[in-house]
Amino acid sequence: MTIGELQTILSDCGQQHVLRFYDDLSEASREKLLSQLSSVDWARLPELVEAYVKAEPRVELPASLQPAPSLPAQPENEERRELYAAAARHGRELLSQGKVAGFTVAGGQGTRLGYPGPKGTFPISPIRRKPLFQWFAESIARACEKYDSEIPWYIMTSPMNDSETREFFRKHAYFGLSEGQVFFLTQGTMPAIGLDGRLLLAAPDSLALSPDGHGGSLLAMRQSGALADMARRGIEYISYWQVDNPLVCVLDPLFLGLHSRLQAEMSCRGLVKTGPFEKLGNFCLIDDKMAIVEYSDMPEELAQATRPNGDLRFRVGSPAIHILDRPFVERLTAEGRLRLPFHRAVKKVPFVNANGDLVEPEEPNAVKLETFIFDALPLAANVLILEAARGEQFGPVKNPKGVDSVDSCRRLLVERAANWLEAAGVKVPRQADGSPDCTVELSPRTYLDPEDVRQQAAQLAPPKPGSREYYE
Numbered sequence: 209m210t211i212g213e214l215q216t217i218l219s220d221c222g223q224q225h226v227l228r229f230y231d232d233l234s235e236a237s238r239e240k241l242l243s244q245l246s247s248v249d250w251a252r253l254p255e256l257v258e259a260y261v262k263a264e265p266r267v268e269l270p271a272s273l274q275p276a277p278s279l280p281a282q283p284e285n286e287e288r289r290e291l292y293a294a295a296a297r298h299g300r301e302l303l304s305q306g307k308v309a310g311f312t313v314a315g316g317q318g319t320r321l322g323y324p325g326p327k328g329t330f331p332i333s334p335i336r337r338k339p340l341f342q343w344f345a346e347s348i349a350r351a352c353e354k355y356d357s358e359i360p361w362y363i364m365t366s367p368m369n370d371s372e373t374r375e376f377f378r379k380h381a382y383f384g385l386s387e388g389q390v391f392f393l394t395q396g397t398m399p400a401i402g403l404d405g406r407l408l409l410a411a412p413d414s415l416a417l418s419p420d421g422h423g424g425s426l427l428a429m430r431q432s433g434a435l436a437d438m439a440r441r442g443i444e445y446i447s448y449w450q451v452d453n454p455l456v457c458v459l460d461p462l463f464l465g466l467h468s469r470l471q472a473e474m475s476c477r478g479l480v481k482t483g484p485f486e487k488l489g490n491f492c493l494i495d496d497k498m499a500i501v502e503y504s505d506m507p508e509e510l511a512q513a514t515r516p517n518g519d520l521r522f523r524v525g526s527p528a529i530h531i532l533d534r535p536f537v538e539r540l541t542a543e544g545r546l547r548l549p550f551h552r553a554v555k556k557v558p559f560v561n562a563n564g565d566l567v568e569p570e571e572p573n574a575v576k577l578e579t580f581i582f583d584a585l586p587l588a589a590n591v592l593i594l595e596a597a598r599g600e601q602f603g604p605v606k607n608p609k610g611v612d613s614v615d616s617c618r619r620l621l622v623e624r625a626a627n628w629l630e631a632a633g634v635k636v637p638r639q640a641d642g643s644p645d646c647t648v649e650l651s652p653r654t655y656l657d658p659e660d661v662r663q664q665a666a667q668l669a670p671p672k673p674g675s676r677e678y679y680e
Contacts, residue, residue, distance in 0.1 A: 209246040211238075217250045222406070229412035229564065237413035244415050248399060249545075257405040260552045261575045267505040269494075275522050276491035276498055278478050278593035279466070281600075292462060295469050299461030302468060303355040307444045310348055310359060310458055311429075313422050314341075314373065314451035315366030315395045321608050326369035328451045329376050332605060334618045335649040335678045340605070341376065343454045345383035346653035351459045354656060358389060359459065360441060362434050364425050366395045367417070384653070393432035396420040400557045400574040408559040408574055411566075416557050421578025422450075422528070426537050427546040435541070438534050446537065448530040448581070455603040455620060456529055457657070463531060463594055473536040473588035477529035477596045481520060484511040488525025489582060491593055498591040500526055500582040524595060526582060527602045540584060548584060550577040599624055625650040625679075628658045632665035637673040646671040651680045 211230070218224040226245065230238060259265065283289040302308055314328040323330050331337035338346070345361070352359050365373045374392055377383070382390055397417040399407045408416040420427075425448075429435045438446070445464060449456045457463070467475040478491055489500035490511075503511070506522070513521040540547050557574040561567050585591055596602065603620035607613040626636045626644040637645040648671050655661050661668075671677040 209242070211242065214242065214245055218245075221250055221253055223250075223253070225562075226407055226409060226415065228562065229409075229560075233413050241413045241415075244399075244417070247396075248415075256550065256577065257401060260550060260577060261401050261403065261405050265552060267501075269501065269505070269507070269510075272495060273501070273510070274493040276493050276524065276593055278491065278524050278595050281595040281597045291469075292466070295465030296462045297465065298469055299463065299465030300355060302445065302464050303351065303359065303459060303461065304357050306357045306359070306442055308359060308459060308464060309438055309441070309443045309446055310344070310361040311425070311446050311448045312344060312361070312363050312451050313425055313448070314363050315369065315419055316451070317369060320606065321614060326365070326373045326376070327605075328363075328373060330605065330614075332454055332614070332617060332621075333649055334622050334647055335676055336651075339376075340451055340454055341373075342380070342383045343652055344451075344458055345385050346651065347458045347656055348389075349384045350653050350656040350660070354660075358386070360389055360391060360438075360443065361385065362391045362393060362429070362438075362446075364393050364395050364428055366419050367397060370394045391432075391434055391437055393428050393434050395428055396424045396431070398577045400555075400559075400576055402559070402574050403554075403572075408557055410558065411560055412564055416559055416574070418576050419578065421551070421580055423546065423548045423579030423581045423583060425581060426548070426584065427541050427544075429537055430541040430544065435534065435538055444534055446532045446534060448528075448532060450528050450604070452605045453527070453529075453602060454605070454617065455599075455601055455624065457601060466594055467531045467592055470590065470592050472531075472590045472592040473533045474584055475531040475592040475594065476582075476585070477527055477601060478524040478593045479527050479596060479598055479602055480523055481525045484520055486525060488527065490522045491524045491526060492522065494586070497586040498588070498593075499586050500580075524593065527596070527604075528581075529596070529601065530581065532584075536584075536588060540587065546579060547587065548579040548581075550579055552577060599627070621649070622647055625655075628655070628661045629665075629668065629671075631658055632662040632668075634661075634665055634668050635670040637671065644671075645673045647676045649678045651678070654680060 283292045316327045318327045318330050328341040329339045332340050348361050398420045400416040402408050410416040447459055487503050489502050490506055492499050492501050515521055553576045554572040555576050556569045556572050558568050603617040604612045605617045625648045630636050639645045
């Protein structure tokens with residue numbers, strides 16, 4: 209797009225101020241700004257300003273809101289046991305046939321952890337301190353070996369950490385995966401919109417930009433060529449997880465098999481909530497369509513409503529673990545536009561004023577817009593929710609201490625490893641409260657799941673009280 213074309217478009221949108229410093233910029237800075245401006249959906253911007261800046265969208269929940277049905281983590285009767293067994297076999301076949309890809313959302317930094325780098329490079333494992341990326345790479349490598357298939361891994365970075373993430377993988381030789389097995393794509397951005405409806409500049413040569421949300425991963429798949437690459441490889445199913453959850457089963461045969469056999473276009477793992485106000489989105493039915501209602505939007509009386517047996521009525525929340533059909537993602541991103549609604553957040557956004565001075569606002573001054581992947585649920589022809597045991601699938605690393613922290617994640621990794629060892633017949637010393645009286649780490653390169661531990665159990669020495677044991 210030429211500068212003349214942009215000037216006309218910006219004038220029509222009332223946004224010509226973003227070029228106020230253009231004449232004074234270097235050639236490189238001009239190219240940078242023009243590139244950013246060319247990526248904005250100017251035809252849609254006036255609509256977004258009217259809907260999300262000049263107005264404040266309200267979440268109105270219908271009276272017909274119902275809890276969404278879900279399958280339990282463990283089958284409760286013979287019919288369900290047969291279904292799960294057949295589904296797991298089918299999932300293993302899909303993996304062996306090369307029909308599954310891994311997809312990790314990894315655009316964040318380790319800022320909240322006090323860590324100076326991409327969150328995926330954070331050292332998480334209990335003993336060896338393997339980075340999150342290494343943990344997942346070794347899991348995928350073991351799955352490739354186990355299912356005799358090269359499983360591709362798509363990693364979505366962000367503009368702020370893309371180059372550092374790529375260099376991290378190069379430096380570590382892709383942790384044993386082949387370079388062609390790992391496909392990096394970069395998350396899109398959205399411009400911050402001032403409360404007066406005008407876009408903000410972060411610098412004379414740059415819009416104030418922010419990531420477009422995890423829903424943007426779907427559009428990034430198309431724009432980066434990842435979807436085309438998947439089609440070329442024969443990928444039909446995308447296993448989606450976030451980089452801060454090392455307990456996730458990255459390529460789960462049961463989950464994949466149920467998704468495929470029940471002909472779902474999008475499937476979700478669900479967690480039984482620890483309480484009515486746990487910060488997980490609630491799986492709901494709205495007009496018979498599956499949806500997630502955020503914890504902050506759920507009325508208190510509904511959040512606390514219980515069943516006759518005392519369980520929460522809205523008992524299952526989302527840990528952001530999904531399977532998506534590739535053709536479903538293609539449909540949602542047809543013609544290069546994402547068919548998901550935006551969510552509005554009013555934030556304090558630093559900006560450059562008309563004099564070129566950087567202003568740090570003391571009050572919220574702008575609207576940031578992002579999309580959420582769970583808003584694809586109502587658009588799917590069929591949706592499956594499979595509950596997961598917390599200690600098996602969910603241990604996010606969001607805080608340095610406390611809930612969902614580095615400490616809690618490492619503790620859960622140790623507890624899960626201890627449980628897998630004991631289930632395989634390897635004695636694990638326990639403290640009075642039942643927690644492991646040792647620190648154990650199972651390398652995912654060898655021990656992807658409990659089955660792998662059982663197969664190697666005869667060769668594994670039991671950990672001693674107070675010991676630190678790494679099983680490679």
